[in-house]
Amino acid sequence: MKTLIYLTSPTYSSLALKEGLDLALVLGTFEQDVSLCLTGDALSLLHINQSPLQRHGKHLYKLLDGLEFYDIVNVYVKEDELHNSTIELWDGITSLSQDAWHSMLRDHTHIYRF
Amino acid sequence: MKFSLFITGSPTSTKACHSALDFALALMRGGDHSLAGVFFYEDATYIANQFAMPPRDECHIGQEWADFATQYEIPLYVCIAAAIRRGIVNDSEAKRYELDTSNLAKPYQLEGLGTLISLSSESDRIVRFR
Incomplete structure (x- = not known):
């Protein structure tokens, strides 16, 4: 059973993205096959050199390097969104073409969107 | 088909919980x-x-x-971390945080996200309401 956590919410303006990541980490802890994908506002999670204040919530970028300890190795983004970004992003991502993106979605049993 | 429901929308600022209850009632009455x-x-x-x-x-x-869950004997699980963050605690969590009282309604149960994973494993479909 493959599970995809599909992140679209901005990083710090609500708890949605954090609670999506929490679910991903628990799935990993329970040795489930889990991947992440990010699109739209959620791409802000990947911006390097971000420095949220304590009021913004937990520094979520710091979680990214720890994903591999939960066996979360696939973090997908859309290729065309990467081309539009002028900000340097975390380097653990896999960019997918539109066709590959759709194929990736079909490849998962459960998709949770946050 | 065996279903589970995953609800994330607020009961006051969205109709997620209302729509989900309609869906659940239709499931149970459909037979x-x-x-x-x-x-x-x-x-x-x-x-x-x-x-x-x-x-x-x-x-x-x-x-x-709560009435639906009692009538059809369906468990209502509430994520413990998300609930405590929002000020909803059962007796044991109230004691742990040294609060004067608890406020978890019956028959809701505080559970970890592992319970959601168990539900998804045993169900043919998880339906999300947000």
């Missing part, structure tokens, strides 16, 4: 399907706050879910 459980996450956890008192002439969605 061909079963419901393994319901998992409340994010702002949907507010549904389990027994101090929430809507006006008497309005729908009390938390109580309606």
